[in-house]
Amino acid sequence: DAGVIQSPRHEVTEMGQEVTLRCKPISGHDYLFWYRQTMMRGLELLIYFNNNVPIDDSGMPEDRFSAKMPNASFSTLKIQPSEPRDSAVYFCASTPRQLYGEKLFFGSGTQLSVL
């Protein structure tokens, strides 16, 4: 298996623009997570899905952030409009069966820079 695949690897955009990050989880994994990593706040859980259904989005910072999972093999995280403070590395992760007590498989991340 190719692992969790994220695109793009790097994204540079200007403030106010829409940004879309993409993720393909490992086939057969039931859970998908979006994390944000910054120096100040470390790894923060933004939202997670179970069988394509959003379960907990309490970590989504603002209404500017939205996430979808239209099918078992694809998820997007959208920021509209983007702001400089959104600059961070965004990770997607998946896990096979149980919600916790189970290994998280992370993608390589998307480095987002908002100018």
Added chain:
Amino acid sequence: GENVEQHPSTLSVQEGDSAVIKCTYSDSASNYFPWYKQELGKGPQLIIDIRSNVGEKKDQRIAVTLNKTAKHFSLHITETQPEDSAVYFCAASFNKFYFGSGTKLNVKP
């Protein structure tokens, strides 16, 4: 919610020495404690984990210990090598994963 604290934030050791990273957690309900290694430009990868019914677990040069009473757990790396240089994260979970702030380990050849 859970609060996971990790120390030190940076650690520099000589090749061949041991490295120890410590974490504390606050929620006694947490029952799963993984450790992740993050290399530059990559996502975190699980290196070892421990569940609350076990006090110690070892895998070659790495080991993890758990003290449930004191609510702390530690990562031990023996005979460190330059390729061990990375950022290490601890986590505690019961109903969510809570990550520590990370430790940047530098192994000097």
